[in-house]
Amino acid sequence: MSRCYNFAPGPSTLPLPVLEQARDELLDFRGTGCSVMELSHRSREFTEVHNETQALLRELLGIPAEYDLLLMQGGGHMQFSMVPLNLLGKGNVASYIVNGTWSRKAAAEAARFCTVHVAAENPGVAAPSQDELRIDPRSSYVYYCDNETVHGVEFGYVPETGGIPLVADMSSNILSRPFDIRRFGAVWFGAQKNFGIAGLAIAAVRHDLIGNAPDSCPVMLNWKSYSDKNSMLNTPPTFAIYIANLVCHWIKREGGVKELERRASVRSKLLYDAIDGSDGFYFGRVEKESRSRMNVTFWLKEDALSGLFIEEAAKEGLRNIKGHRSIGGMRASVYNAMPVEGARELARFMNDFARRHG
Numbered sequence: 298m299s300r301c302y303n304f305a306p307g308p309s310t311l312p313l314p315v316l317e318q319a320r321d322e323l324l325d326f327r328g329t330g331c332s333v334m335e336l337s338h339r340s341r342e343f344t345e346v347h348n349e350t351q352a353l354l355r356e357l358l359g360i361p362a363e364y365d366l367l368l369m370q371g372g373g374h375m376q377f378s379m380v381p382l383n384l385l386g387k388g389n390v391a392s393y394i395v396n397g398t399w400s401r402k403a404a405a406e407a408a409r410f411c412t413v414h415v416a417a418e419n420p421g422v423a424a425p426s427q428d429e430l431r432i433d434p435r436s437s438y439v440y441y442c443d444n445e446t447v448h449g450v451e452f453g454y455v456p457e458t459g460g461i462p463l464v465a466d467m468s469s470n471i472l473s474r475p476f477d478i479r480r481f482g483a484v485w486f487g488a489q490k491n492f493g494i495a496g497l498a499i500a501a502v503r504h505d506l507i508g509n510a511p512d513s514c515p516v517m518l519n520w521k522s523y524s525d526k527n528s529m530l531n532t533p534p535t536f537a538i539y540i541a542n543l544v545c546h547w548i549k550r551e552g553g554v555k556e557l558e559r560r561a562s563v564r565s566k567l568l569y570d571a572i573d574g575s576d577g578f579y580f581g582r583v584e585k586e587s588r589s590r591m592n593v594t595f596w597l598k599e600d601a602l603s604g605l606f607i608e609e610a611a612k613e614g615l616r617n618i619k620g621h622r623s624i625g626g627m628r629a630s631v632y633n634a635m636p637v638e639g640a641r642e643l644a645r646f647m648n649d650f651a652r653r654h655g
Contacts, residue, residue, distance in 0.1 A: 302639035305617035306630040307490040315543040333539045353545035367500045368528035376485045377406035383520045386509040388437035392416040397445025421448035423587040438462045444470035447621040449594035450587050474558040491633045492544040497537035557633050564631040564640035565590040571644040578651040596626035
C-alpha cells in the first residue's frame with residue numbers, strides 16, 4: 298500500500314502514527330477484549346479516555362478552569378444554532394463579521410433567533426481590519442470565523458469588541474497556533490480538520506455564559522446540558538473522541554502547538570511561493586495579509602488546464618486539491634497532520650506543471 302498526500306479540506310489527513318495505533322488497538326482496546334467502538338461510554342476504560350482528552354486539550358490550548366470544555370455531536374451547523382440560543386439571553390441583537398462561506402451561513406442561522414448586525418463584510422477576499430468593524434453596542438455577542446476554508450481567508454488578529462463576548466469558529470485552524478482564550482467568551486471547533494475525525498464538535502465556553510438559554514431551548518442544544526453532565530448527557534461519539542485523544546498525544550510528542558505553528562508557516566509558504574513565482578500561471582484572490590495557512594486557494598490562468606492539473610497531480614499521489622464547488626479553482630488544505638514534505642511535493646509539481654504548460 299502506498300499512501301497519498303491527502304489535501305482534502307475535511308475530513309482530512311490524519312497522522313500516520315495515529316492510524317497505526319488505532320489499527321493495532323481496534324480489536325482489543327487496552328486488554329478489554331473488545332474494540333473501543335464496542336465499549337460502554339460509562340465504562341471505566343472509556344471514561345478515562347474521555348476525561349484525558351479534555352485534559353489534553355486544556356493543556357495544549359491553555360484553557361483555564363473558568364472555561365467549560367464541552368464535547369458534542371452535530372458539527373458546525375449545530376453550533377450555528379447553539380451560539381445564539383445560548384448567548385442571546387434577554388437580548389435580541391448579535392454582531393457577525395462576514396468574510397466567507399461559513400460566517401455567512403452562521404449569520405443566516407442566527408437570523409432565525411435574533412436581529413443580525415453585519416459588523417463587516419468582505420467575503421472571500423480578506424479578513425476585515427479592526428478599523429473596519431462596526432459592532433452594534435446592543436449585541437449580546439460578536440461572532441466570526443477565524444479561518445474560512447472555502448476561500449482561504451484567515452484572521453491575523455483577534456477582534457476587539459469593547460467588552461462584548463467574542464465567539465470564534467476555529468474549526469479549521471485550531472491547534473495550529475497559540476491564542477489567549479481569555480479574550481473570548483466562547484470558541485468552538487470541529488475535530489475533522491486538525492485533530493480528529495468527523496462526528497465531534499467541541500466548545501470552550503466561559504462559565505458565566507453557560508445557563509443563559511431560554512426554557513424553550515431544546516435540551517440537546519443547551520450548553521448547560523453538556524456542562525452539567527461532563528458531556529455525557531447521551532452517548533457521545535466515542536470513536537471520534539478516542540481518535541482525538543490519540544491526535545492530542547501525537548501533538549504533544551511532536552512539540553506542541555508552537556511546533557505545529559512553525560510547520561504551518563513552512564507548508565503554506567512553500568505553496569504561496571510557487572503561486573507567486575509562477576509569473577501569473579497560478580493566481581490567488583485573497584489579499585496576501587489574509588492568506589490562510591490552512592487552506593491555500595489558487596486558480597490556473599488557463600482554466601482549461603485545471604482538469605489536467607488535478608489528474609496529473611493525483612497520479613503523483615497528490616490528491617483532493619480541487620477547489621470548493623462554489624468558487625472552483627484549486628484548494629490545498631495543509632492541516633496539522635500534513636507533513637511538510639507533502640507541501641514540498643505539491644510545490645514541486647506545481648512548478649513542473651507550469652514549466653511544461655506555461
